[in-house]
Amino acid sequence: MxxxxxxxxxxxxxxxxxxxxxxxxxxxxxxxxxxxxxxxxxxxxxxxxxxxxxxxxxxxxxxxxxxxxxxxxxxxxxxxxxxxxxxxxxxxxxxxxxxxxxxxxxxxxxxxxxxxxxxxxxxxxxDEMKIGRMRIKQETHRVSICDSEIELNRKEYSLLIYLIENRNRVLTREQILRNIWGYDFEGDIRTIDTHIKTLRAKLLSCGEYIKTVRGSGYMFEVDES
CATH class of the missing domain: 3.40.50.2300 (Response regulator)
Structure with missing residues (x-):
């Protein structure tokens, strides 16, 4: 730095x-x-x-x-x-x-x-990450967009951070499931799609940062320009 x-x-x-x-x-x-x-x-x-x-x-x-x-x-x-x-x-x-x-x-x-x-x-x-129009306070798990705070539950926050940490990289549903839900998760893998949909909606205009890669999974991508 x-x-x-x-x-x-x-x-x-x-x-x-x-x-x-x-x-x-x-x-x-x-x-x-x-x-x-x-x-x-x-x-x-x-x-x-x-x-x-x-x-x-x-x-x-x-x-x-x-x-x-x-x-x-x-x-x-x-x-x-x-x-x-x-x-x-x-x-x-x-x-x-x-x-x-x-x-x-x-x-x-x-x-x-x-x-x-x-x-x-x-x-x-x-402690504070700035990604596009988003600001994330990692110590308090606060996420804001254009100074308006976004309410995320623990799972949604973990999912967002995992996507950001692997930005510009395609993540399969299996990778996301293992890292966020754990190896012992016995539910439907399509729960990933549901959480992604909810997360996108909560992130408002920043939901567009989460890209669907057809046939593969998801990717977090921000045009910093």
Whole structure:
């Protein structure tokens, strides 16, 4: 899972140092030399996962950049500053920063704090799947389509997840039966067709993602374009 981090600092040597650390940790770094550039890059890119903002920057300082970002996004933000007193740290956290690190900082401490925030992002993304117009919260088994929640029972939810996990692959009724109902199921194999029909109806327009493959079974397919 590639993570893209924007580093905004007007000191090129310090900026390069932070970029090197980020690259060594296996992440993608993007640089901005002032507050205006940081704002422009963030809103133009639309795929920045985390921001590291220096407080003292030309054009717009770190607080102004943070304020602008927070009006539109909850992306994690780490503030870097030479103003290391407690008052400034509390101020930064109240303004919406997720962490506040004073310069100069320990390499180990910086990496640890960076990875804590990025682990939270990764966990959140793994918990929430986005497939076409559907969003699935795996921890709570909530399925929503265009922000409207869809009620699925346990079997329907398991069937949907199995289809998604095997997307773009034809699944026979026997495969579905074994994986969802188990080897000891003694009912009619056509129960698969009934559940698929019900699941399609509950998924509304997203029901079209479940394709019938004549003579074979079913396939989950989404046109992401």
């Amino acid at each position: 590639d993570m893209k981090i924007l580093i905004a600092d007007d000191d090129p040597i310090f900026r390069e140092l932070v970029c090197d650390i980020i690259k060594k940790e296996g992440y993608i770094s993007v640089e901005a030399c002032n507050g205006q550039q940081a704002i422009d890059i963030f809103f133009d890119s639309k795929d920045i996962d985390l921001l590291i903002l220096d407080v003292m920057m030309p054009i717009y300082d770190g607080w102004e950049v943070l304020k602008e970002i927070r009006e539109h996004s909850e992306v994690p933000v780490i503030m870097l500053t030479a103003l290391g007193d407690e008052k400034h740290e509390v101020f930064g956290l109240k303004k919406g920063a997720d962490d506040y690190i004073s310069k100069p900082f320990s390499y180990e401490v910086f990496v640890a704090r960076l990875n804590v925030l990025l682990r939270k992002i990764k966990k959140s993304r793994l």
